[in-house]
Amino acid sequence: MNAQIDLSRRRFLKVSALAGGGLLLGFRLARGAERPPAQALAQANGDLAPNAWLAVRGDGGIRFVCPRNEMGQDVLTSLAMLLAEELGAAPRQIEVLQAEVDPAYVNGLLGAQITGGSTSVRDAWDKLRQAGATARVMLVAAAAAQWQVPAAECTVADGVIRHGNKQLPFAAVAAAAAKLPVPAEVPLKPRAQFGVIGRPLPRLDGAAKSRGRVLYGIDVAAPDMLYAALLPCPVLGGRLARFDAAAAEKRPGVRKVVAIDDGVAVLADHWWQARQALAGLEVEWDEGPAATLDSAAIQAALEAAAEQPGAVAKQAGNAAAEFAKAKPIEARYTAQMLAHATLEPQNCTARVGGDGVDVWVSTQFPQGARDIAAKAAGVKPEQVRIHAQLIGGGFGRRLEVDFVGQAVAIAREVAGKSVKLIWTREDDVRHDFYRPPSLHLMRGIIADGRVRAFSQKMISPSITARMFPDAVKDGIDAFMVEGAANLVYDIPHLDLRTVIQEVGVRVGYWRSVSNALNAFAIESFVDELAHAAGRDPVAFRLAMLDRQPRQRAVLERAAKEAGWKTKPARGRAFGCASMECYDTHVALVAQVAGGAGRVKLERLTFAVDPGIAVHPDQVIAQMQGGAVTGLIGALRGKITIKGGRVEQSNFHDFAIPRIAEVPPIDVHVIEGGDKPGGIGEVGVPLVAPAIANAVFALTGTRIRALPLADGGVAFA
Amino acid sequence: MTTLKLNGRSVDTDAAPDTPLLWVLRDHLGMVGTKFGCGAALCGACTVHLDGEPVRSCVTPLSAAAGRAVTTIEGVDGKVAAAVLSAWDAIQVPQCGYCQPGQVMSATALLARNPRPSDAEIDAAMQGNLCRCGTYPRIRAAIHAAARRLEGGT
Ligand code: FES
Numbered sequence: 001m002n003a004q005i006d007l008s009r010r011r012f013l014k015v016s017a018l019a020g021g022g023l024l025l026g027f028r029l030a031r032g033a034e035r036p037p038a039q040a041l042a043q044a045n046g047d048l049a050p051n052a053w054l055a056v057r058g059d060g061g062i063r064f065v066c067p068r069n070e071m072g073q074d075v076l077t078s079l080a081m082l083l084a085e086e087l088g089a090a091p092r093q094i095e096v097l098q099a100e101v102d103p104a105y106v107n108g109l110l111g112a113q114i115t116g117g118s119t120s121v122r123d124a125w126d127k128l129r130q131a132g133a134t135a136r137v138m139l140v141a142a143a144a145a146q147w148q149v150p151a152a153e154c155t156v157a158d159g160v161i162r163h164g165n166k167q168l169p170f171a172a173v174a175a176a177a178a179k180l181p182v183p184a185e186v187p188l189k190p191r192a193q194f195g196v197i198g199r200p201l202p203r204l205d206g207a208a209k210s211r212g213r214v215l216y217g218i219d220v221a222a223p224d225m226l227y228a229a230l231l232p233c234p235v236l237g238g239r240l241a242r243f244d245a246a247a248a249e250k251r252p253g254v255r256k257v258v259a260i261d262d263g264v265a266v267l268a269d270h271w272w273q274a275r276q277a278l279a280g281l282e283v284e285w286d287e288g289p290a291a292t293l294d295s296a297a298i299q300a301a302l303e304a305a306a307e308q309p310g311a312v313a314k315q316a317g318n319a320a321a322e323f324a325k326a327k328p329i330e331a332r333y334t335a336q337m338l339a340h341a342t343l344e345p346q347n348c349t350a351r352v353g354g355d356g357v358d359v360w361v362s363t364q365f366p367q368g369a370r371d372i373a374a375k376a377a378g379v380k381p382e383q384v385r386i387h388a389q390l391i392g393g394g395f396g397r398r399l400e401v402d403f404v405g406q407a408v409a410i411a412r413e414v415a416g417k418s419v420k421l422i423w424t425r426e427d428d429v430r431h432d433f434y435r436p437p438s439l440h441l442m443r444g445i446i447a448d449g450r451v452r453a454f455s456q457k458m459i460s461p462s463i464t465a466r467m468f469p470d471a472v473k474d475g476i477d478a479f480m481v482e483g484a485a486n487l488v489y490d491i492p493h494l495d496l497r498t499v500i501q502e503v504g505v506r507v508g509y510w511r512s513v514s515n516a517l518n519a520f521a522i523e524s525f526v527d528e529l530a531h532a533a534g535r536d537p538v539a540f541r542l543a544m545l546d547r548q549p550r551q552r553a554v555l556e557r558a559a560k561e562a563g564w565k566t567k568p569a570r571g572r573a574f575g576c577a578s579m580e581c582y583d584t585h586v587a588l589v590a591q592v593a594g595g596a597g598r599v600k601l602e603r604l605t606f607a608v609d610p611g612i613a614v615h616p617d618q619v620i621a622q623m624q625g626g627a628v629t630g631l632i633g634a635l636r637g638k639i640t641i642k643g644g645r646v647e648q649s650n651f652h653d654f655a656i657p658r659i660a661e662v663p664p665i666d667v668h669v670i671e672g673g674d675k676p677g678g679i680g681e682v683g684v685p686l687v688a689p690a691i692a693n694a695v696f697a698l699t700g701t702r703i704r705a706l707p708l709a710d711g712g713v714a715f716a
Numbered sequence: 717m718t719t720l721k722l723n724g725r726s727v728d729t730d731a732a733p734d735t736p737l738l739w740v741l742r743d744h745l746g747m748v749g750t751k752f753g754c755g756a757a758l759c760g761a762c763t764v765h766l767d768g769e770p771v772r773s774c775v776t777p778l779s780a781a782a783g784r785a786v787t788t789i790e791g792v793d794g795k796v797a798a799a800v801l802s803a804w805d806a807i808q809v810p811q812c813g814y815c816q817p818g819q820v821m822s823a824t825a826l827l828a829r830n831p832r833p834s835d836a837e838i839d840a841a842m843q844g845n846l847c848r849c850g851t852y853p854r855i856r857a858a859i860h861a862a863a864r865r866l867e868g869g870t
Pocket residue numbers: 751752753754755756757758759760761762763772773774775
C-alpha cells in the first residue's frame with residue numbers, strides 16, 4: 001500500500017494546559033473535526049489525552065499517544081524514538097499508549113486511521129519530530145524565563161533542562177510552559193546531531209513480550225464477561241437459513257445462542273464450553289452462489305480476462321510496435337491464494353450499553369472497527385469507543401473488521417454484558433480475506449544483450465474496489481499496480497498493465513500486497529531474459545540501473561556479500577532479484593544447493609536501503625520476518641477452494657515455515673537517503689523470485705507458478 | 717473440583733476435567749501468558765511444562781495435569797529460564813510477541829535437558845513452535861547464547 005490517497009496535510013498545532021499542570025500538544029489535520037479544548041482537558045485529566053500525541057505531565061510522566069498499532073513491526077519504539085529525539089528525553093522515559101479513534105491520528109499517507117502500507121515511520125517522520133521539538137522549545141523557554149537566562153544557552157537531555165549548574169526536570173516547568181505561545185516554526189536537528197535515531201535501543205515492549213506480560217485482544221477480561229464461539233457458514237459468502245439451538249442450549253455453561261448474518265454464535269461462561277456446544281447446533285445454510293466455486297473456476301476466470309486490454313500502470317516507448325517487429329519471448333506466471341494466519345486468531349470483545357459501545361480489539365484499522373461497530377449496534381460512530389490492543393500478528397488481516405461487526409452483533413443480544421468472541425484456527429483459515437490469485441502474461445525482446453521491450457499484463461481481483469472504492473480510478477487499483485508502476489529498470493519500450501477480474505472470493509491486503517505478485521513475475525521474467533541473452537543475471541540488471549544509483553548499490557552489495565558467482569561449484573547455485581518498494585531499495589540473493597529432486601535453501605542475503613534506518617536492529621528484524629513471510633507463498637503455502645469451501649483449515653494443511661526450513665537470513669543496511677522509507681513489507685516480495693531464479697540456475701527448470709512446490713521442486 | 721500444582725502453588729478449579737489445560741489457565745484462572753494459536757498441537761503457542769516436560773496445553777485435559785507440577789510463563793524461573801530470558805533480551809527476539817511465551821517455555825525445557833544443543837537439536841526441539849513473524853534466526857541465536865551463558869561463558 002504505497003499510494004497516497006488525497007489528503008490535506010496542513011496541520012494545526014494545539015496546545016492547552018492539562019488539569020494536573022502540564023503541557024498537552026498535538027497535531028490536528030485540517031480535515032478533522034475539532035474537539036473543543038474542554039473535552040480534551042477533561043480526558044487529559046484521566047489517563048489519556050486523546051486528541052494529542054504528547055503529554056508532558058506535572059507529575060513527571062511523559063506520555064506519547066502512538067497513532068499507529070503495534071503488531072510486531074516495532075512501531076511503539078520507532079515512533080517514540082522520533083519523538084524522543086527532538087523532545088530531549090530518553091525513549092525509556094516515555095510511556096507509550098495506543099491511540100483511540102480520532103481525526104488527529106489519521107495516517108497522512110493513507111487518508112484514514114490505518115496501520116499498514118509500511119507507512120508508519122514515513123508518515124510520522126516530520127510530525128513527531130516537530131511535536132517533540134515544539135514541546136522542548138516551550139519547556140526550555142519556561143525554564144529560561146524562570147532562571148532569567150537566554151533560552152539558547154540551555155541544554156536538554158533525558159528530560160532535564162540545564163544551564164550552568166542549574167537544572168530543572170520537565171515536570172517542574174510543564175505548567176508554566178503550557179501558558180506560553182506555541183512557536184510557529186521550530187528548527188529540527190540536522191542528521192549529524194541525532195542521538196536517538198539510528199542508535200541501538202532495546203524495544204520498549206521486548207522484555208515484557210518474552211515474559212508473557214503484555215495483553216493482546218484475546219487476553220482482554222471484563223467483569224462477568226461471556227465468551228462466544230462461532231459456527232460460520234462453511235461456504236464463502238453463504239448465509240444462515242435456519243437453525244435449532246435446543247440441544248446446544250442444554251450444554252453446560254451455555255447462556256444463549258445467537259444468530260448473526262453469516263453464522264450462529266454460542267455464548268457461555270467459558271470459551272471452551274461455547275466451543276463444545278457448537279456441536280449441538282442443527283443448522284441449515286443458504287450456501288449462495290459460491291457453492292459451486294472451485295480453484296479451477298478461479299483460474300479460468302483469470303484466463304478469460306486475459307483477453308481484455310487492461311489499464312496502463314507504466315509505459316515507455318512503444319512496446320506493441322516492437323513486438324510486431326520481432327517475435328518476443330513469452331511466459332505466463334501464476335500465484336495461488338494465501339491466508340494470513342496471524343498467530344493470534346481473530347477475536348473481539350464488545351459491550352453494547354446504554355452509554356455507548358465499547359470494543360476491545362487487536363486491529364490495524366481502528367476507524368474501520370468503529371464504523372462497523374456503530375453499524376452493528378445501530379448507534380452513531382461517536383458512540384463507539386475503540387480500545388486498541390496489542391496485535392498478535394497483522395500482515396493485513398487486521399485491516400479487516402469483519403469479526404468486530406460479528407462481536408458487536410452478538411453482544412447486542414445481551415446488552416450491558418461484555419462478550420469475547422474468539423475464532424478457532426479453522427475459522428481463521430477458512431474465513432480469511434485471501435491474498436488474491438494472479439495471472440501474469442509476460443513478453444520481452446532482447447537486443448544487444450539488453451532488454452529492448454518488456455510487457456506485463458497482470459490479471460487479479462481488486463481488494464481496493466471493496467475496501468476503498470474511491471482509490472480505484474479508470475481501471476487502476478493503486479495497490480494492485482504496486483511492484484509494476486514502481487519498476488526501476490531503464491527499458492526503452494515498456495508496457496505494464498493490470499486487468500481487474502473478480503473471482504468470487506473475498507480478497508485482502510497481505511503483507512506487501514501486489515508487490516509480491518508482480519515481483520515474482522517480473523523478477524523471474526527478467527531472469528529468463530538474462531539467460532536468453534546469455535548474460536549474468538546481476539550484470540544484466542545492473543545494466544538497466546545507470547540512473548538508479550541507490551538500486552545499483554543494493555544489488556551490488558547483496559551480490560558481493562552473498563559471494564555471487566555466475567557459475568558456482570556443482571550442486572550449488574545463486575538467484576537474485578531486486579526492486580524498489582515503499583520508498584526503499586532492496587536486493588536479495590538466494591543460495592540453494594542440491595539437485596532437481598531436492599533443493600536446500602542455504603542462505604538469503606539482503607541488501608536494503610531505507611534511506612535512514614530509524615531503529616536499525618528492528619530494520620533487520622523486519623527484513624528477516626518479511627523474508628519468512630515471503631517463504632510462506634514461495635515454498636508450499638496455498639489456499640484452494642472446492643465446492644465453495646476453503647480446503648485448508650489449520651497449520652497442518654496451511655503450513656507456515658518452521659524453524660528448520662528457515663535458512664540464515666543476512667541483512668546489510670545502507671542508508672543512502674535523507675528520510676526513512678518503509679520497511680515492514682520490504683522483505684517479502686523478492687523471496688519467491690530469488691529462490692525461483694536460484695532453482696533455475698541449479699536445475700535448469702523454470703518454475704512459473706507459486707507455490708514453487710507445485711512446480712515440482714521438493715525443498716529439503 | 718480439581719487441584720493443580722501451578723507454578724509452585726496449589727490452585728483449585730471447578731472446570732470440567734476434560735477442559736483443555738490451556739482454557740483452564742486462561743479463562744478460569746486468568747493466566748493469559750499461555751496463548752491459543754491452533755487448538756490442535758500444531759503451533760506451540762500454548763506450551764507449558766508438566767513435571768518439567770514441555771506439553772501443548774491445548775490438547776492436555778485438565779484431568780491429565782491434576783497432581784502434576786504445571787509451570788507456565790508466569791512462573792517459570794531458575795537458572796535456565798533466567799539464561800533464556802536474558803538471551804532473548806540481548807538478541808531482541810520478539811516481534812508481535814504472541815508466540816514468545818511458548819518459544820521461551822520450549823527453549824527452557826530444551827536447555828534443561830541438553831545444555832549445549834546443536835543446530836539440529838534446536839530444530840528438533842523447536843520445530844513444534846511456530847513463529848508467524850519469522851523470528852526463527854533470532855530464536856536460534858538466542859538459544860545458543862543462553863547455552864553459552866549457562867556454561868559460564870559470555
Ligand atoms: S494452541 Fe496448542 S499447539 Fe497451538
